[in-house]
Amino acid sequence: MKTDHAPSSVRALTVTAPRAPLSGSVHVPGDKSISHRSLMFSALARGTTHITGLLEGEDVLRTADAMRALGASITRNGPGTWTVQGCGLDGLGEPADVLDMGNSGTAARLLSGILASHGFTSVMTGDASLRGRPMKRVMDPLAATGATFLARRGGRLPLAIAGNANPPPLSYRLPVASAQVKSAVLLAGLNAVGETRVEEPVATRDHTENMLRHFGASVRVEPMGAGGRVITLQGRPDLVACDIVVPGDPSSAAFVLVAALLVPGSRVSVPGVGLNPLRTGLFTSLREMGADLVISNERVEGGEPVGDITATAGSLHGVDVPATRAPSMIDEYPILAVAAAHANGQSRFRGLEELRVKESDRLAATVALLEANGIRVEVVGDDMIVHGTGGVIPGGGLVHTHMDHRLAMSAIIMGLAAARPVSVDDTAFIDTSFPGFVTLMNSIGAGLGA
């Protein structure tokens, strides 16, 4: 299916190691999770919200289109600067056409919670990657709102939702560590009278909780067991428009910083990166590998911790990443695997079952990425074991990215640190989360052909 923002054509790329070190200071685009939420929540609020630093990637543009189709007035005033005229909690209306969420799991899952708790019928679809991803994980808890769901076999998009404008408040324990599922349940709870309760045995990113509070909702977060949380939302809050400043995306900064760590002699800074502790597992893991990552100028911007990060190249050693850390770095395993391939000795990443249901089967695709470039890698249960080469990645392989932006960027970074060129079948999907990635990398000396 061709849609307005879909990457329009395949963009293959062959990457060779640069002759000189990478250097400079570059801002990465706004945080994807916070950008989606800022558009959705401001559409549900009363009044006008001003957003700065919004990620203008394909995924977030899908959310903007969907919220417009539901009745919000959303205007782009300049790069990253957007205004949303909200409809209020009961003001969204039936969309005239199918909502196309493109490549974005976050957009589809979070929107399900909103659609299930409004009294109209809507249909969501997505690109071939998203149509292959599980929606049952949100349909199951949301069915208790009284909404009706009709999906393809296996709970896949397209999905029709006949919502219920007066849902009961839900109480749900997450069976998978997923901020998307947690958020879908909480968003359905906005229209419910009473308290919606979500238990998460392992804490996942809390941008929904933080931003709903910012808009005036009452959200309580209490610790549960070892590292879990209970989140309680008071239904029918008066959500009031407010300004939002979106920090730089740590999941995007990851690629730039790992490139600097791996290309000999490099030193690169990324200012204004979001440092929410539920997002920084990659930086913890890289430091455990001996990476020279310095965080400075730590501050709070728009309610989220932010800092400037400088990476300096040096040798890395293997690491054992515990499963409990996975939610705080769930999108960063492909790039961590590239760092591990370059490191001295063996790395083990534990508890990666969720990687199998991302834009691609990221576990299988990351293994294929490494193996195609001469790295020995094993999968044992849900763990990945990477046998690092101690500095020289052989390279010379072709990487299949399977409509997955993070694989494309990881393959490019691997090419910068490899002895022989690394070819990438399609870089077009990078635009879903990191528009301008190739240009930005070239501005620090990557020398990538456009």
Ligand SMILES: O=C(O)C1=C[C@@H](OP(=O)(O)O)[C@@H](O)[C@H](O)C1
């Ligand atoms: O809530 C979010 O914004 C996200 C949650 C994560 O997905 P899961 O909830 O499926 O772990 C992550 O992979 C995705 O990129 C963004």
Ligand SMILES: C=C(OP(=O)(O)O)C(=O)O
């Ligand atoms: C998994 C990701 O996103 P989503 O689930 O929103 O498609 C990602 O960006 O790596």
